[in-house]
Each structure stands twice: as structure tokens, then as C-alpha cells.
Amino acid sequence: MMNKPEVQVIDDDAAVRSALSFLLSTADIPSRTHESATEFMKAASDLPPGCIITDVRMPGMDGLELVSKLKAKGVPHPVIVITGHGDIALAVEAMKSGARDFLEKPFDAEVMLRAVQSALDAEGQASQAEADRRRYREVLQALSPREQDVLQRVVAGKANKVIACELDISPRTVEVHRANMMMKSGAGSLSELVRMALLAGV
Numbered sequence: 001m002m003n004k005p006e007v008q009v010i011d012d013d014a015a016v017r018s019a020l021s022f023l024l025s026t027a028d029i030p031s032r033t034h035e036s037a038t039e040f041m042k043a044a045s046d047l048p049p050g051c052i053i054t055d056v057r058m059p060g061m062d063g064l065e066l067v068s069k070l071k072a073k074g075v076p077h078p079v080i081v082i083t084g085h086g087d088i089a090l091a092v093e094a095m096k097s098g099a100r101d102f103l104e105k106p107f108d109a110e111v112m113l114r115a116v117q118s119a120l121d122a123e124g125q126a127s128q129a130e131a132d133r134r135r136y137r138e139v140l141q142a143l144s145p146r147e148q149d150v151l152q153r154v155v156a157g158k159a160n161k162v163i164a165c166e167l168d169i170s171p172r173t174v175e176v177h178r179a180n181m182m183m184k185s186g187a188g189s190l191s192e193l194v195r196m197a198l199l200a201g202v
């Protein structure tokens with residue numbers, strides 16, 4: 001058990017910590033919970049192998065600052081960021097800062113377990129990541145030039161009105177392009193589409 005990877009769960013919401021801990025236990029994955037990033041950082045230099053799940057919005061040190069501090073300290077553990085609705089821009093920034101993945105709340109249990117297992121599975125991780133990158137690139141390259149214009153601005157965290165103004169189209173047309181992108185990519189949500197774009201290097 002000592003060598004078994006452990007998931008560090010950081011969230012100021014006790015219910016979320018409890019739910020994640022229970023979910024991980026159903027997959028026989030040990031976990032330890034922390035109610036703040038500040039508390040977690042006290043133990044960050046002496047962590048067992050594993051990965052980290054953190055909320056992006058927390059009092060004091062938020063998930064974004066945590067990702068930056070972990071990178072600065074050389075902590076190698078992959079970080080999965082969980083976000084509330086409307087926090088996609090923060091999640092994008094977190095991934096650009098070094099987070100491995102992000103999932104939007106309420107997240108699907110199976111999707112979360114897959115993300116955790118992928119983060120814990122060192123073997124074949126690089127080749128799987130490259131396979132995902134190639135697949136996502138192919139999917140996104142099949143988008144029309146205008147859809148790609150919209151996608152780049154969505155990934156940059158820009159609102160529909162701003163995108164519409166920059167591309168000289170109506171906000172309604174932006175919505176249509178976004179719907180088409182979701183359909184073509186097979187993404188189940190806007191956050192999943194952004195995630196695909198980030199992993200593809202868009």
C-alpha cells in the first residue's frame with residue numbers, strides 16, 4: 001500500500017472533497033483531502049507518488065496560483081483542475097501554466113476516474129498523449145476557417161460579443177459556429193472542446 005499512488009484532493013467545499021474521496025475509493029485509489037491550497041503546500045515537498053485534483057476557485061491561494069507554485073517547486077505530480085461553470089478561461093490559464101487536464105463541474109464520475117487513471121499511469125503516458133494530440137488536431141483541422149477563428153478566440157477566453165465584434169459577425173452567428181464545432185468534434189461541452197483544443201496545441 002505504501003507504494004500505491006495516492007490522489008491529493010484540494011477543495012474548500014467539504015462535500016466535494018467527500019464525494020471525490022468516495023469516488024476514488026470505489027476504484028480502489030487511495031486519496032488524501034485538503035481544505036485549502038495553503039494547507040496542502042505545507043506537505044507538497046514530501047508527497048507520495050500520485051496526482052493532484054484541485055478546484056480552481058478557492059479562498060486564499062486559488063488553483064491557478066497553486067499550479068504555478070507546484071511548478072516552481074519542481075513537484076512532478078500531474079494536476080487536474082476542476083472548475084465551476086464560467087471558469088473555463090481560468091482553466092485554460094491553468095493548463096497553460098502546467099496543469100495536465102481540467103474538468104467542469106458537475107463532472108461525470110467515469111470521466112473523472114479516466115482522467116485520474118491517465119494521470120497515474122506513467123507507462124505509455126507520452127505515447128497516449130501524442131495519440132490524443134494527433135486525433136484532436138485532425139478533428140479540429142476539419143473545422144472551417146471561420147470556425148477555427150472562433151475556436152481560437154474561445155480558447156483565449158473571449159466572450160461571444162467580443163468574438164462577434166472582432167470577426168465582424170453577429171453574436172448569434174458565433175453561437176451557430178460554436179454549435180457546429182461541438183457537433184463536428186464530438187465534444188460534449190464547451191469545456192471539453194476547449195480541452196481538446198489545448199491538448200491539440202491550438
